[in-house]
Amino acid sequence: MSAIITLSLLAILLLYLGLFKAKTALLPVSLLGLVAAAGLNIAGWDQAAKPLYSGMVLFDPFAIAFSVLCIVITALVLLLSKDYFDQRSPHVAEYYALLLFSLTGATLVTSFHNLAMLFIGIEIMSVALYILAGIRKRDFASNEAALKYFLMGAFSTGFLLFGIALLYGASGSFDLAQIKQYVVSNPQAISPLFYAGILLVLIGLVFKVGAAPFHFWTPDVYDGAPILITTFMSTVVKTAAFAGFLRLFYFCFAPLQDFWMPALLVITVITLFVGNITALVQQSFKRMLAYSSISHAGYLLFAIVGMGAASAESVLIYATAYSFATVVAFGTLILVKRATGSDHFEAFNGLARKNPYLALTLTIAMLSLAGIPLTAGFVGKFMMFSGVLADYQVLLVILAVINAAMGIFYYFRVIVAMYFRPLDRDQIAVSGYYSAVLWIAVLITVILGVYPTWLTGLI
Structure with a gap:
């Protein structure tokens, strides 16, 4: 208190x-x-x-x-x-x-x-x-x-x-x-x-x-x-x-799962598909992150759908991974929009050539949000899927994997723009505050992806 x-x-x-x-x-x-x-x-x-x-x-x-x-x-x-x-x-x-x-x-x-x-x-x-x-x-x-x-x-x-x-x-x-x-x-x-x-x-x-x-x-x-x-x-x-x-x-409400669980299952599936499908067609990086946050809400609902002793731990891991990667994504967006005046994917073209370290931090954040191994996002998704599989809800996991594949596509759009679409642009000035935040968040993302046990078991 x-x-x-x-x-x-x-x-x-x-x-x-x-x-x-x-x-x-x-x-x-x-x-x-x-x-x-x-x-x-x-x-x-x-x-x-x-x-x-x-x-x-x-x-x-x-x-x-x-x-x-x-x-x-x-x-x-x-x-x-x-x-x-x-x-x-x-x-x-x-x-x-x-x-x-x-x-x-x-x-x-x-x-x-x-x-x-x-x-x-x-x-x-x-x-x-x-x-x-x-x-x-x-x-x-x-x-x-x-x-x-x-x-x-x-x-x-x-x-x-x-x-x-x-x-x-x-x-x-x-x-x-x-x-x-x-x-x-x-x-x-x-x-x-x-x-x-x-x-x-x-x-x-x-x-x-x-x-x-x-x-x-x-x-x-x-x-x-x-x-x-x-x-x-x-x-x-x-x-x-x-x-x-x-x-x-x-x-x-755990003893009454048979009553409210079907409604939550439907909400979870709809959330995953709505979030990922609409994120696929966005041209604005900020709006893509907004729609992807809907899909991540769907993944977090897995902890309640597969409710058990490990649900709290799963939500903590996933929320930690998602939060730190999102901070990096929006922090980089602030710098790019300040320099270019745009938040579209094209604003990131050629960023890796002029700001390799800034591009690297955003790449790791996107990999984590996409659930690629050796990042915290992968550990979070793995724990969510494991919790649902424990209840033999295989169909839900298959649908989630399909949605995760869609997520990889739109998260990689910004990576492709940074590394494979060259553009003659000015270098973006990155202050010490921004560098500290981005690298702290990336470091935690990588450590949690490689050594998740330091956070698991806390609750």
Whole structure:
């Protein structure tokens, strides 16, 4: 709980620093605060986990691992923000504070032990992003992204809240332990309200993670928002949402898998095909990443479809691999778009000749997203497929492999552009901050791909 308080106070402190024009202090103070929050989380790793504040939150190893991952990714995003926000607004402190408020909500989502806290965490995480998506006031694409995100977010929140209300009406509690006890104690007498509540909560959470057929807001929001905000949404928000998704369904609804699993299977298959097929035809690298994030939501759903003791570990590995590779991809896109003014694949032509190290980092990130061996993405996909195969759902794995092959095609388009389409272009200047972020992310991607055991078994 100390980490949540630290992040909240840090966001407020940044607003005061902005008020007093201490712009140069924003980044170092933010990073110090994130280090403190991560340290407070890790300090509670070996302590006996028990629900705090009348059972509202639970900081067990599951919550700590996902919270620390979200904090680390946020720190990398903030490092990429050096000189980025200055070009868009004189009020830089607002960006930092809103990102940290959203991170606070993400931390609540990963650690909730009460459905009321799940709702509060999702709203804190989302409201800050509604503002950030449309913070470029004179950009019509940004305005459209904010409006769509707000309307669809409010719509999904209605489903989620109605579902929570029905679960409460049937079980008499918002507490996860008591809801689980209700399910276990009444296997043959579950109220129809409870089943309806599960479906509505499922729809609300599928909206939040951007899975089909509730994905239609994702491409336009990701494309219209500033690139750094898109990076945060596609990594931290998705990781936290899946952590909350898994916690709720694994802890409370696992005994009722026969009821909700068929619907989730259909959602998973549709998500994989919609994400990959639409990504194939994109000409914009940013929009391709937006559609590919939908397909990755489908792969992450495998952990819930093949629910078991290793599901949490699989989600952690996959979310780590996806997040670090995505940070590299969007970080490189910022540099390329700044130099060329375009985010199309053609903007990457000949990049390997002038910026070989930058091209190498992006290549490793694309290989990881495609699931090529010796990268973290391969380990993540392998664990997801293994979990589903354990339940003998061979057909689903075959469909996933077909989709993975499609993913290889569109991820390799940018690699082909960098190495096999020469272009007389200027060298892109890469600052120390960007170099540090890109190489840290790539190093973790490779280490996790070669030695996955250093992360497996944590939770």
